[in-house]
Amino acid sequence: MKILAMDTSNQPLSVAVLEDSRVLATETVTVEQKHAAYLAPIIERLMATSGVKPADLDRVVVADGPGSYTGLRIGVTTAKTLAATLNIELVGVSSLQTLAANISHENQLVAVLFDGRNDNVFAGVYRIHQGVPTEVTADAHQPFDQFLETLDKAHESLIVLGDTAHFEDRLVAQLGDRVTVLNPVFSLPQATQVARIAQQLPAIKDVDGFVPRYLRLTKAEADWQAQHPKEDGHSYVEKI
């Protein structure tokens, strides 16, 4: 099975081409912010290097959130369009779980967080089970303090990955030597890990309906829903 994998959730950009579990080519860039201009050329180059043509692909996998809304949409649009246009399998993987997959120590608890601004985080907790991160608490957008409390209640040692720099002091103050903040290299998303996690997941049935896991409503929609609690949130888009 020929697989194209990508992660564009945050500033790093990672792409991999695989044949089953074998990595044919991979590239990860952290200095380039313009995923819109760089994702497609990197995909084309890696596929050419691997000798894989678009028509050879069997599956496309993508880290589908949480993360930067625009970044996520570039990866997800690329992935769902490829799946739709080539009629191949599509799989979405949590962007937080993707980072947790950088840890392989069996039974290890791994907390992953992305900065959500205003002292909020997009965060989830995973446990490494047979080499793969399995969900302990679901990915959610929440105040950092609330997430810290969740971690404190775990009463066991844990590794924290993601945008740790900004939160490290408070993590250590609250959790003491139960917390380990690793070198940033472990917080680098790898498309190869997206593909590895996806091996255990079924293909998405509704490719057209596939959208990023934003884990957060837009402010306009949240305000509107608060003012209109009885509206059922039906589709507001219509074909004319």
Next chain:
Amino acid sequence: MARTLILAFETSCDETSVAVVEDGHTILSNVVATQIKSHQRFGGVVPEVASRHHIEQITDCLNLALEQAGVTYDDLSAVAVTYGPGLVGALLIGVTAAKTVAFAHNLPLLPINHMAGHIYAARFVEPIEFPALALLVSGGHTELVYMPRIGEFKIIGETRDDAAGEAYDKIGRVLGINYPAGKEVDQLAHQGQDVFDFPRAMDHDDSYDFSFSGLKSAFINTVHHADQIGETLDRSNLAASFQQAVVDVLADKTVRALHDYPVHQLILAGGVAANQGLRERLASEVAGIETTHLVKAPLALCGDNAAMVGAAAAVAFEQGQLGDATLNADPSLDFDYLER
């Protein structure tokens, strides 16, 4: 000769559209998913909400466009996409999808200016004869574009502040009309008289530039002043007075441009080109100019749609104006200003 089939994408604002156009002049399909009802909740387009809707719709519109056209990827000659101007997050969905389809099927990619697309909606009425002049009026733009020859677009005048469509939406709000207000204000205007004589900004100015913010303010001040003294103004007269001022300025500048730049065709395009008051006025003005005739974009193609992008793309395809995998959205893309 083999037919040229272009698959076109348009996601610059609040419509997700995918079309298949044959030889630049025949629409095989033109799927348009509009988000208007969603943004009406907020009184105007919310960019992040627009981007979210585009990604929900994009592949469904793509599949439908091919299905309705009765063609497969093997039949296509090229993939075209609007890459600007517009909302950057919205544009990126179309650009990313178009690049992906072009790569997946090894097809040429044609980056298209949204405004060229609006002008080429007229191509579905008749072939464009050069030189031509276009009056482009929409929610985001108001400009006079001179086209000396095929594939060349030069701005000779544009709005210095609000676009005409934007002014319609803003005064619509004062009249209690939700976005997009153009159609309802137009209908209301036909029931009233121009009794308020709002200012025609820059009407006698040398340039071909427009300004609508003074008109908008005069309108709002008139209504607020009446409110303060407990007077209720006739809504249809307000709408008629506003529309007359907009149409006067657009028509006067356009007619003057037609005298300075003799052309075969005047093309009326963009969302506000659906305005009946404007269509009627320009028709009567152009009737008096022997060498020029008016080509109005079809009503159904005045708003944003991918068919118009496919029509403009046929020219880009012929001229070999190809894009590549590095193509990015350009939210402030514009034609060059004509040097005078």
